[in-house]
Amino acid sequence: MLPLHERLQRVVEILKISNKQLDEFRAAEDTGFVSFWPEKTLLAVEELVKIRPPPGISVDLGCGNGVWLLLAAAAGYDSYGIEIHPGLVECAQENLERARFEGLIPDGVKVEVAVGNFYPPKEKAAMIAYRDERNENPSSMPWEEDIAWDHMPIAMQDVDIVYCWAWPGQSRFLYNWLERDAPKDAIFALPAYLRYTQGEHMNASFHEPNKLVLTKLNESDVFLGKRAE
């Protein structure tokens, strides 16, 4: 098996090809999908390994074509991805097969992608009320009755690392749900967390303020944090 950095670098190459294909697909289908930069995600995963080494369980909420999912798996974390868009789940699965074929994911590391909603049913009414208050487009904050957790061998309480790159409009709802449901000692990997929590997206006067208060653990573009003591 290649050393960690080389493995991650090879996964980045798989993701870059996938992103290019998705760009062409988006031009045709307008899915609105944007992937976080694989190279920046690589740096964050390397930092995570120093802060909280594998083994562990990582979940990628809204995994798209699998940027965090696959880099976390290549680093040695059991990795679970949830994605509402079936076409993106297929992409993530193809990228996973490729990474496995190239020997980039250590033996024994579990990786699964589930199609469906990452919010549990108890959040439905509050999520729709939040979306309506903000006049958010339902396509950027979709409600889907098929709950992905029902198809997965783990529950939110089992997770050690939570990754999610939310659209700006949904960030406050998402963070408040994570504050309620994510394990207290989880590490959060949240691109844009500081920008969203300090920026205009969180300052609207309606709805409850952000309650997920995190201590920063790194300086990279993917914010790594844990709950403030």
Ligand SMILES: C[S@@+](CC[C@H](N)C(=O)[O-])C[C@H]1O[C@@H](n2cnc3c(N)ncnc32)[C@H](O)[C@@H]1O
């Ligand atoms: C900003 S993209 C991030 C994609 C990828 N994780 C990354 O970091 O590049 C947000 C993703 O979350 C998915 N998504 C949004 N709401 C969701 C939900 N409630 N359940 C599952 N997936 C959702 C979208 O389809 C989209 O692929």
